[in-house]
Amino acid sequence: MYRGRIEKDFNTWVSKGMLDAGAAKAMLAEYDxxxxxxxxxxxxxxxxxxxxxxxxxxxxxxxxxxxxxLLRVAGIVGLIWAFYLAAAACLGxxxxxxxxxxxxxxxxxxxxxxxLVGQMxxxxxxxxxxxxxxxxxxxxxxxxxxxxxxxxxxGFLAWAIFGELVVDNDVSFEGNGYIxxxxxxxxxxxxxxxxxxxxxxxxxxxxxxxAWLGWFYIELPEVWVAGLLFGAGLVAFLVASxxxxxxxxxxxxxxxxxAFYSFALAVMGVAALHxxxxxxxxxxxxxxxTLAVALGGIAIAxxxxxxxxxxxxxxxxxxxxxxxxxxxGSILGTxxxxxxxxxxxxLIAWLVIRLEKRLSSKTTVEGSVA
Amino acid sequence: MSNNALMRPLFAAILVALLQTAFLxxxxxxxxxxxxNGVDVVLKTVPVDPRDLLRGDYVILSYDISxxxxxxxxxxxxxxxTDAQLSxxxxxQPDGSWGVTEASFGALAPKDGSVIARxxxxxxxxxxxxxxxxxxxxxxxxxxxxxxxEGKVLEEARNASALSVTARVDDNGRxxxxxxxxxxxxxYEEPLY
Numbered sequence: 001m002y003r004g005r006i007e008k009d010f011n012t013w014v015s016k017g018m019l020d021a022g023a024a025k026a027m028l029a030e031y032d033x034x035x036x037x038x039x040x041x042x043x044x045x046x047x048x049x050x051x052x053x054x055x056x057x058x059x060x061x062x063x064x065x066x067x068x069x070l071l072r073v074a075g076i077v078g079l080i081w082a083f084y085l086a087a088a089a090c091l092g093x094x095x096x097x098x099x100x101x102x103x104x105x106x107x108x109x110x111x112x113x114x115x116l117v118g119q120m121x122x123x124x125x126x127x128x129x130x131x132x133x134x135x136x137x138x139x140x141x142x143x144x145x146x147x148x149x150x151x152x153x154x155g156f157l158a159w160a161i162f163g164e165l166v167v168d169n170d171v172s173f174e175g176n177g178y179i180x181x182x183x184x185x186x187x188x189x190x191x192x193x194x195x196x197x198x199x200x201x202x203x204x205x206x207x208x209x210x211a212w213l214g215w216f217y218i219e220l221p222e223v224w225v226a227g228l229l230f231g232a233g234l235v236a237f238l239v240a241s242x243x244x245x246x247x248x249x250x251x252x253x254x255x256x257x258x259a260f261y262s263f264a265l266a267v268m269g270v271a272a273l274h275x276x277x278x279x280x281x282x283x284x285x286x287x288x289x290t291l292a293v294a295l296g297g298i299a300i301a302x303x304x305x306x307x308x309x310x311x312x313x314x315x316x317x318x319x320x321x322x323x324x325x326x327x328x329g330s331i332l333g334t335x336x337x338x339x340x341x342x343x344x345x346x347l348i349a350w351l352v353i354r355l356e357k358r359l360s361s362k363t364t365v366e367g368s369v370a
Numbered sequence: 371m372s373n374n375a376l377m378r379p380l381f382a383a384i385l386v387a388l389l390q391t392a393f394l395x396x397x398x399x400x401x402x403x404x405x406x407n408g409v410d411v412v413l414k415t416v417p418v419d420p421r422d423l424l425r426g427d428y429v430i431l432s433y434d435i436s437x438x439x440x441x442x443x444x445x446x447x448x449x450x451x452t453d454a455q456l457s458x459x460x461x462x463q464p465d466g467s468w469g470v471t472e473a474s475f476g477a478l479a480p481k482d483g484s485v486i487a488r489x490x491x492x493x494x495x496x497x498x499x500x501x502x503x504x505x506x507x508x509x510x511x512x513x514x515x516x517x518x519x520e521g522k523v524l525e526e527a528r529n530a531s532a533l534s535v536t537a538r539v540d541d542n543g544r545x546x547x548x549x550x551x552x553x554x555x556x557x558y559e560e561p562l563y
Contacts, residue, residue: 069563070563073398077391077394081387084383084384084386084387085380085383085384085387087379087383088376088379088380088383089379089380091379092375092377092379092380093376099379106386106387110390113390113394114393114397117394117397117398119428119515120515121398121401122428122511122513122515122546122547122560123397123401123510124490124508124510124511124512124513125510133393137386137389140385140386140389141386144381144385144386145382145386
């Protein structure tokens with residue numbers, strides 16, 4: 001991880017005399033003292049909580065007839081109270097990791113309780129309703145405890161709701177309106193991530209947004225939808241990455257994510273447009289647009305944003321191969337195609353190496369000025 | 371300060387656990403109130419296709435009142451696709467079970483000797499060229515969980531049309547299962563809680 005890499009770099013710089021040994025030590029100590037540092041113990045604790053809650057859920061699924069119903073309800077409600085109160089005790093005394101694990105355990109148990117009650121009392125509710133209630137409860141808990149672990153949990157539940165809606169087939173455009181709730185879930189998860197400082201959990205929300213928009217196109221495969229995805233992604237990307245834009249500072253604060261995901265949306269849109277084009281002229285136009293988007297993305301945001309840069313390379317390579325296959329592949333046959341593919345990949349590699357050099361030299365110059 | 375650090379999570383724990391307990395209580399009580407205040411209706415079950423629908427530990431039940439002939443629908447059909455619920459008037463038939471006498475997309479007026487059930491919400495879209503001969507609806511009593519291994523008996527009885535279900539309907543038309551019988555002999559009787 002980052003901790004290991006930076007320590008290695010520090011050692012190199014110290015041995016070359018570029019960095020004072022005392023300063024390096026102090027910096028590492030500062031890093032270790034940060035509250036949000038990744039620790040294997042913390043992750044293992046949450047994993048243990050998940051395993052325990054899985055045991056509870058399985059107990060529910062086994063439909064345990066031996067105990068009277070009300071006793072079973074009392075038991076599971078008692079577990080919920082015990083876990084939340086224990087979490088509160090741990091958090092109050094500063095055992096943050098244990099507290100987070102107990103919060104996850106408690107909230108998982110509530111999900112199990114909904115299933116248990118539904119099963120014992122033969123309630124034919126649908127799974128989406130149950131998941132939405134569960135999600136709401138997890139959100140309330142995440143806010144009340146200001147818990148990053150629960151914010152992550154909410155992110156996964158939002159995905160589960162989306163998955164359930166898609167699998168359930170209730171989601172044709174005319175079906176129940178639940179699928180239109182997904183953007184709301186995304187906004188809620190992002191708000192929770194910001195409020196609880198849950199960091200990487202924001203990717204769950206951004207990926208869900210991409211998946212939802214992708215679903216939208218699959219349900220309504222029209223040129224204008226693909227064009228809209230492409231256009232919206234492009235505009236969002238420019239807003240997030242052009243220094244001229246009023247939102248530039250705000251987007252930079254959120255790290256590499258806004259530029260990357262808007263770029264990914266533009267790529268998704270242009271990929272969808274590929275299935276809509278018809279005839280040589282349009283093929284060429286869309287191919288040129290794709291290559292321009294890939295190179296433009298690298299040129300505008302690639303220097304500071306590694307994720308955009310690599311997606312740009314991938315798109316550029318894929319599009320070039322696609323074009324080579326479409327134009328030359330049919331003429332040359334399979335072996336000829338591999339020949340062309342080899343040449344094209346070699347050219348792309350050369351281009352990438354040149355670009356990387358340019359970008360890194362630019363960074364050094366700017367770095368030395370600053 | 372240290373007092374405050376302990377109180378805030380404690381307050382959060384009580385709030386969250388209370389809300390969750392309240393919701394579970396609401397789930398249980400809303401069913402119990404239907405059983406407590408509702409009116410008995412005896413329903414015939416019909417075979418379910420595909421026949422092996424024992425999913426996990428529950429049996430899927432389908433009733434003859436689940437199919438509503440289009441000519442029993444009064445007050446017309448919606449002209450546009452919409453989320454809909456049917457009000458269904460049930461009456462005793464000569465064989466003792468209850469059947470559909472009338473259904474409506476709007477409300478039905480109460481009448482002596484009949485009970486009005488509300489279907490679960492469903493999506494209705496009109497097909498003017500080929501009007502449907504019947505509508506299939508759910509009532510929220512289509513699932514019955516049984517101890518592991520006991521589902522087969524119920525399934526066979528259901529598919530032989532020997533299974534009858536006594537449900538209770540409350541004033542709002544919501545239904546819950548009270549009794550399951552095979553050939554008139556009670557097999558499962560549901561307590562309130």
